[in-house]
Amino acid sequence: MAVVCRRKASCSSLMLLLLAVATTRCRVVGFPTPPLPQSSSSAPPSTAGASNSDATDQSTSSSSSRSHDTCISSSTQSLLDMDRLKKTIATGRVYQQDNFLSSHQVSYLLNEIENLEQSGGFRPSGLSNTLKGKQQEQGFDASRDRITCEVPWWKELLLSSDATADTVDTTRLYQNNTAALKINQLRHDLSQILSRPTMKDANLAHECYYSVSHQGAFLPRHMDERHEELKGRKGWLLPSRRSLSWLIYLSDENWTVDVNGGALRSFPQEKLSLEPDNINSGNGYYARSSQQPNGDLQVGWLSSSSSLSNNDDGVRPVYLNSWFAPIPGAEPHCVLYIVVNRDSHDNETEYLTHPWLTDALQGMSVSDFLQAMTEQDARSKPSSSSSPPQLFLQPEMAQHFSLLEDRPAWDRDEIPQGAVVEDINPVRGRLVVFDSLLVPHQVQVIKEGRRSALAGWFHEETQQFPEDFYSAME
DSSP states (O other), rough: OGGGHHHHHHHHHHHHHHHHHHHHHHHHTTTOOOOOOOSBBOSSSSOOOOOOOGGGGGGHHHHHHHHHHHHHHSSGGGGGGGHHHHHHHHTTTOOOTTTOOOHHHHHHOOOOOOOHHHHHHOOOEOOOOGGSSSSSGGOOOOOTEEEEOTTTHHHHHHHHTSSSGGTTHHHHHHHHHHHHHHHHHHHHHHHHHOOOOOGGGGOOOOOEEEEOOOOOEEEEOSSSOOOOOGGGGGTOSSSSEEEEEEEOOOTTOOOOHHHHHHEEEOOBBBBBBOOOOOTTTTOBBBBSBBBBSSEEEEEEEEOOOSSGGGOOOSSSEEEEEEESSSTTTOEEEEEEEHHHHHHTOOOOOEEBBBOGGGGGGGOOOHHHHHHHHHHHHHHOOOOSSOOOSSSSSSSHHHHTTSSOOOOHHTTTOOOOBBBBBBOOOOOOOEEEETTTTTTEEEEOBOOOSOOEEEEEEEEEEOOOOOHHHHHHOO
């Protein structure tokens, strides 16, 4: 049956079963979970979250974890402007908070970086080209690329957050490195503030690394994460994805963009049209644009026009549903849609494309397919003509659609459609946080000095298969 060959269930299901068996075996014998492949983009050393003990002890561990965290940590919420944080992240911008770490904590981390450099722990690391395979085959060069190193205490820290106090040497870990505790608490606090509950799970593949850049180094424009469907078959095998990107800068003192360069340059949309969050609308917060409540992720933007986007002057997030059934019981198809709110009624789904099967693309990536069909349909005529659009329902929809990851435009060094340029100075002690899925960004060339950071990604669970998916296979 064709449905048995569905990309998310055929050989992928066997791989998923083997991965689950391996993971379970590691949990039973007490070994860390094997590292999982990460999704494209930035290429620091991958660090998988270490697992807990057997699932039968999980409720006990969680209870112990909560009391343990209470004893050894304090919330970072007092250091964050929570109103600004919510709105900044929801609207696809970079949140920044100065003096997140104390001078003592900064000194500790800088000393650790120096020790790791002396011991040969750092390696050149730029942006991965997936066609070249493993990181050692990428051809990174320390003269033009940053150098990175896996943080040595990260896995132990994750273990300690979901285990009893006697599982790790908490005295050594927390008395000497209070910055570690603050970062782990930041993960918990951001999970609560931004309503991303699975980000609290220490078993997910949260990543953390040191990054050091010298004169001449830079990082081209890229995304830190993308929709599962855009990552190929492996996208549906990974148990988690990058949710929030974060950095704490440890650069030379008195750093300025004019003298030193190295700005974090992002490209947020200038005007967004988002529906108010039903829970917090009275406070002016906005709903998260990068993900729908059912787990569908954003893949692009639809700019304003006379007949689309509810006749407003902002851009709307475009989502990809990978589980669309054209008829009941049919094999799941993909389809693009926006969410609109008309005349104060409940949110409505407005489809932009016909449904399609990724398996029918004959090896072409979904990103390349959407890019090609967008360009083709934008030149087409209305459906009543002899050359109607092939994917989009109307030519106008194709004309106003753009992918989040618009690489042809990036290669031409163009600013993304509807975006503005925002630069952030990587001054020492500054925390920056942004949605991994939503923000195209790059690092400008280092002119002078040493640009350092402690950085990483907090993960959340991958979208679950719909409950009716397996019934459709029967």
